[in-house]
Amino acid sequence: QGLRNHGNTCFMNAVVQCLSNTAPLAEVLALGRYRARGGRAEVTHRLAALVRALWTRDYTPQLSAEFKNIVSKHSAQFRGNAQHDALEFLLWLLDRMHEDLGAASPAQQTCHPEEEVGVPRRGGRTPWLRLGGCPRQVWHRGSRDVLAGGGLESSLTCPHCLKQSNTFDPFLCISLPIPLRQTRALNVTLVLQCERRRFVRVGLAVPLLGTVAELREMVAREGRIPPEQVILAEVSPRGFLRSLGDAEELGAAGEGAPLYAFQPPPARRAGTAPPPPRHWLAAARPPRSDWLGARGRPPPTARSSDCLHPGAGGRILLLLCNTAGDGPRLARFGPPLVLREERGVSWEQLQQSILAQLRALLRGEVQAQ
Structure with a gap:
């Protein structure tokens, strides 16, 4: 479901749609499975109401307008109707939600992996989950669990004592290259x-x-x-x-x-005569035809040349395209055709074969012979 644009709030709407379609976060917000810290969670409450309305199809423009007003109240940067960067707003919103829910913002944390990374605490909870070589931090504060951040791992080894120091620099977003179109x-x-x-x-x-x-x-x-x-x-x-x-x-x-x-027509066995058409047609003014094979431009490959060059019995394959008019008025009519004929076929026989293929496209006044 779309969101109403209140001035130049498309950057804000894009961020809300992204968070609303992040299933774990949307579930927490829409079902109210979070615990705010006192009465300081106005931004999170309004965002949760907006996400809930999007998923229950109860959205009204008033909800997004109220969310914009709350954002303007807590951040002078996003007041007014000016356009802003969506990523900048996303970082501010995530940081604000961390504060509302009583969790320390990743930007304010100092991580010591020797104590936290992969070491279960009481209750069997592990605050860091490794995804490949990049950890993903999840906050567990009793019934409060929501937001995820990341940590950039860096390792330094002393060349003398060989002691290794591992640190993590927290971040809320990471830039990824857009895959090139293949x-x-x-x-x-x-x-x-x-x-x-x-x-x-x-x-x-x-x-x-x-x-x-x-x-x-x-x-x-x-x-x-x-x-x-x-x-x-x-x-x-x-x-x-x-x-x-x-x-x-x-x-x-x-x-x-x-x-x-x-697709070329099936080749007839050598020595067999081609079956005559159902009826022979002749036009008062035969259409002009272009033959790909007759122009001396067969495809420069073995596969195509097998079809276009003479085969057993001296047969050739013709790709036929009918055109009418001359000069600037030259135009193609009808679909392209494929014919397989004997190499010694006369012009008159070839013309009749072409007309037989075009019988469904000819006008009613054309006389049959």
């Missing part, structure tokens, strides 16, 4: 040889430093086809732009134009 989103349109799933658009998280070979493997898994049957190409609104080879880096893939992944 992947980027990439949309790929699969053109499959399946009537029920002819065109499938998938979103992939591809590695920034990966290669097209890795992308080919990912696309193959999404389409449930062998990787060697995947032909990757960029198709712009004006036609085919370029094909992608396995050795290329993925940095610029799909940035120049939408990326398509084509």
